[in-house]
Amino acid sequence: RNLPKHYWGDAVLTNAYLINRMPSRVLNGRTPRSLLSGSHQPFLLPPRVFDCLCFIHDHSPNVKKLDPWSIKGVFVGYSPTQKRYRCLDPTVGRVYVTRDVTFLEHAL
Incomplete structure (x- = not known):
């Protein structure tokens, strides 16, 4: 996956999080x-x-019984203030901060 360059700051922050x-x-x-x-x-x-494929659980009230319950995203780091992951939805450019995520770290 090729993340846009403005997300590489998140790569540095994730590295610092892990090193510390x-x-x-x-x-x-x-x-x-x-x-x-x-x-x-x-x-x-x-x-x-970092940059692995993930599926973010959609908690919005608009989701009906037969609608998809997850949003395909990319892991971009950890929240600095909460015990949560930061995941990017590349289709709309929104970053979700959540713990309810399924990771596919070995997927291509």
């Missing part, structure tokens, strides 16, 4: 986040592959 939560030899196996905040829980959400 991974143990480092320099820090004797501790994470940078645990040193700064005292938190020992490395990941609030399971790590995901």
